[in-house]
Amino acid sequence: MIILFNYWPMAGCRYAFTKYVIAGPYYVGLKHFVQMFTNDLYFWTAFRNTLILSIIKLILNTGAAVIISLLLNEIVSLGFKKTVQTIVYLPHFMSWVVVASVFKMILDPNVTGVVNSLLLKANMINEPIYFLGDSKYWRGTFYVMNVWKDTGWGTILFLATLSGISPDLYEAAQIDGANRWKRLIYITLPALANTIITVFILNLAKVMNLFESVFVTMNNAVLDVAEVLQTYVYRKTFSSGNSDYGYTTAVGLFKSFVGMILVLSCNYASKKVRGRGIGEPKISVVVTKKKKKFKIFPLVNGLIFILISLAIMLPIWKVIIDSFDARSAYGFKWVPTMFTWGGYRAIVTRVAL
Secondary structure: OHHHHHHHHHHHHHHHHEEOOOOOOEEOOOHHHHHHHHOOHHHHHHHHHHHHHHHHHHHHHHHHHHHHHHHHHOOOOHHHHHHHHHHHHHHHHOOHHHHHHHHHHHOOOOOOOHHHHHHHHOOOOOOOOOOOOOHHHHHHHHHHHHHHHHHHHHHHHHHHHHHOOOHHHHHHHHHOOOOHHHHHHHHHHHHHHHHHHHHHHHHHOOHHHOOHHHHOOOOHHHHHHHOOHHHHHHHHHHOOOOOOHHHHHHHHHHHHHHHHHHHHHHHHHHHHHHOOOOOOOOOOOOOOOOOOOOOOOHHHHHHHHHHHHHHHHHHHHHHHHHHOEOOOOOOOOOOOOOEOOHHHHHHHHOOOO
16 A cells, blocks of 8 residues: 555656656656756745745744643643643644634734724724735734644644653752753753654655645735745646646655755754754663642743633634524624524535525
């Protein structure tokens, strides 16, 4: 199965060196690559945007996941901790189509958009902002959407690592006079370093595969900052009147090559810094015990997670309310204005509304 679905399709890479025609592709050598590197300005724009969007997104998501994990690990109440974990995991299970639709309604530039409405009432802006239609705001909005959707799921590995740190280390450090900040710097973060680097390298392999999250939020007004290699290949293949499958295959092959270089470079850097790569075992053995809970600003920590939970739940609540409302529209509401089961009935009976 691995050969059939993973390695056999790689034979299609040969079309990157051909002029593809259904009757019979013919060999053109490196023509597509020469054209790509010398004559295609749209390719370089897409390549630059791919690196910028993917790497910044990766750094923000990883950093936010580490911070949320550290805060979650200090929650004393088990019930509250499980509730918060469930809430922060929920956005991961929503498709990007749903996420994009909800954020488009929340960020709508009309008065019905929640964010613009609040900013106007607070006199923070004089006119509505088109967050997803203005090149100045699109990237920032894109990063916020990605952090909202993926951060919670990214905390799982970090929480597992934190639960394996021996409480004896914290107790010994506390006896030696180490405060909370020093315990974080010299015990917690070094213990997380291996997991952070591993997650970073594994996600770095997917840096060049950015597509769905961009495709459902981009439009012609923001192509200069939103076009990435995957959307460029899609438009070049399916949205143009003169599709060149050989050329788009060459773009895809180059994208895979860059991804491989990024992973190998990061793994090499890991060996230089840590003395070992991602797949090499650690020599020392750590005996883990059950984590002993200790309080770190429980009130502030709890308030932070209440705010985080609200920020995560508001878009989800809008999806739920709109699914039961016959008058779904832009703007936010706490209950349906016209309750109906019609949408779910249509799904079950397969009869269009």
